[in-house]
Amino acid sequence: MSSPQPPSTPKSTRPTITTPHRRSNSASHASPIDIKPKSPAARRMSMTSTSQSASLTPQTFLERASENEQIVLAGIITSLMLCGILYSIVRSSSLDTSEIHHHFLPHRAAYFARKSNLLNVIFVKRAWGWTSLVYLIHLFTSTSSPSSINTGPGSRARRLGVWVLGTIAWLLFTRWFFGAGLGDRIIAVTGGNCAVPLPTGVNLKAARDIFPSLFTAGESSRTIAQNQAGKIYVPLPHQFCTGVPLNANTFPQLFSLIPSYADLKATSDHESLQALPRPRWHRGFDISGHAFLLTLSAMVLGRELAETWRSWVESSTKRRKLVKRDVGIVPIIHKWSGIAASGLVGIWCWMVLMTGIYFHNPPEKLSGLLLGLSTAYLINILIPPSSTPSPFNPIITPRLIFSRPSSGPGGIFDENAARRGGVVDDGVIYEDTLESSEEEEAKISGRRINGREKVA
Template sequence: MSASTATLPRRQSKLPLGLQPHHLTFALYFTSIVVIGTTYSVLYGTHLQNVRISSGATGDFPSTLPGAAVAPAPVQNTVEGSLNLGPIPPTILLPPHHALNYWANRKNIVNQLFVKKAWLWTTLAWGMQLFFLRLAPPRVDKKKDEDAVATEQATITSPVSISVLRYLVATSAWLLFANWFFGPPLSERILTATGAVCVPTGTGGGKVEEMYCRTRTPLASDHPALHSSGLTAKNVRAMWKGGHDISGHTFIMVLSSLLLLEDVAPYLAALLGRSLFGKSTAQASRTRWTGTAYAAVGVTLGLVGLWSWMLLNTAIYFHTPQEKVSGLVVGLAAWLVLPKGN
């Protein structure tokens, strides 16, 4: 392979924002997951119980179909001010519209261990492809290829630099949406701007200061809101009630998956020779396929598969249809601003 081959310009796409056809395939894949899961939830009412829990509602939500199974109301823990969702059912083989389906319970092990730490797992998978694919010694067949590799790795537009920049932009989008946006995160600002108020959990009391919801700090036992509700228990916490709660799980599953697929796509193209993943880059075609290189691809695809499964369960069991669609839109919007190409 000559130096000129390594620096051939990428074929210009007619799509905006530097998108290639395989980008549309990826976006449509995750969009279809959300649409299918949301449609199912509307038909069978599978999301209603968790929506009721999240909203702090005390009445029963109606099922959209007579056959939809809605779980009994959760038990209020008056000591800790939290909701007891009950034990995890012993089987995961219950039909999706069954009220006790394993994946409808927020305590399921995958949600607790993986989804709640999604960006950590995404970072680990991204780091594997960075060190074991992009930074790994390439296969060099000729002496003149060595100069091409050195030049490619030294530029600011090298595949390594683009991958790092892409990860930093994605991480910034996640932080702004879920953790900090010049104060409260963007998701919380949208929640309060659309009418959410902070209230004591399960007390039926009045509005309390927003800091109790933001910091999860227990209310003092002599707080006026507790006295007005006749509750004197300690460690009562507050929760948001009302407003538009953009599905954070939908957002992070979509953004994380598209970030990982963007980085691994040229290596899949080089490995499988399939145009579905776009075209192999010069660097990817020189990959030395060691055990760690295969592991990096396998871990990345495995995590994308897990995120896809949990995205489907989020669409089936959690949030209103509007909140899931908005989570998808925000996730796709964040992905669109990521640098494309490898």
């Protein structure tokens, strides 16, 4: 006897359960042709994603250095100074220029240890003049960016302000507006004395009667009683080391001891005669003026040449096709001023190394270096560097016009709407709210019209 069968359901009334078809590995095999931009926001998405993908390309060392030229240049100068100081300590090659007798020593064997070397005579002694010359030429021959104005980032007015602040810092250190420079004031405050060597042939007894505070300097110097006139120094008031000329009118007590000078007549033929060498500071804390000025000059030039260096790196890496500029005298001058300024930065860096090896004691060299870097840092704070995008920091489309797409019914994310007009950024899809709202309003109005037609 067979068991009863359950009643069968007609096929027409049987519920059908449909499972959504999912193609396996559809995401990995998606073709760019399958997704077609259908809105302006989607077209902007493709352009933005292209520029962002360029920024994800691994950068070379030159590219990273060109984006952080101030940090890299400060690191190079600091490394050169530290290497020079270490070498001077190991080889005992540096002279403590705070001691006055070191200024009157014969020429040393090493070429760059002599103050008469060509780089020192031609360039270093006029460091800020050379820096100002190439800086201003490079500045005023550069083409103005269409997107910048006189007060905008990277404009000529801002770059000119950098040079003005650097010039003020140089004047404050070398020649204060109300007297001596900052360096001379620090020497005087820390116990330094202004002095000049006693000329040869001066009656020592008469000199001792006028200047009872005569002193000697140097390890090999002898006492005054042994009449070593070349090692005997006359103390002077501080103003003679801060720019006041030393002559018979300003300090007659000393010139009255010089027989040859007393016989000279004040004629035009003898106006240029120098009876005495330049007065020098003795002891005190002598901040390295070369370290300060060379560091400041290199940092200021490095900031001005930032865009030029980036364009050179761009052309060498061939990441982008360079735009051919108009040929003329001004672009040629601008190009060669950039080359000359880059060579000048190289000279300043080399002389920083030579200063670290041959001149001043370590604390004075480090203080000059820190003062130069601090001044450059202060200038960057007062006038921030240009924010113009570099070839390796492309413009990123701003997100202000985009917002998170509205959720569908029940808080479900409307992926279809996002695909129609969205922008993908870090895995999150943003949609243009204006376009989305217009599309939604059109759909709603269309549904209302269709409903009215059906009712009618």
